[in-house]
Amino acid sequence: xxxxxxxxxxxTQEPTLEPEIPICDPHHHxxxxxxxxxxxxRYLLHELAADINSGHNVRSTVFVEARSMYRTDGPxxxxxxxxxxxxxxxxx
Numbered sequence: 001x002x003x004x005x006x007x008x009x010x011x012t013q014e015p016t017l018e019p020e021i022p023i024c025d026p027h028h029h030x031x032x033x034x035x036x037x038x039x040x041x042r043y044l045l046h047e048l049a050a051d052i053n054s055g056h057n058v059r060s061t062v063f064v065e066a067r068s069m070y071r072t073d074g075p076x077x078x079x080x081x082x083x084x085x086x087x088x089x090x091x092x
Contacts, residue, residue, distance in 0.1 A: 016055035
């Protein structure tokens with residue numbers, strides 16, 4: 001299994017600096033590209049929640065497209081709408 005994801009992050013533990021400062025994470029992506037079960041090929045709500053609850057005072061974050069979860073059929077120009085539909089489903 002390739003090395004990555006939480007295995008890589010666990011190599012270095014660092015203290016949270018200034019945990020009282022409110023943070024807006026400027027962007028995050030959601031994806032599930034797993035052809036094999038390797039952690040770094042998946043980043044969904046569970047992974048985001050773990051990251052924003054890691055000691056920092058994250059108050060908000062901004063979703064940015066990742067070319068993931070596109071529709072598999074229909075007009076080519078509308079296939080990216082599948083990613084928006086997927087993320088709206090996560091937020092519901």
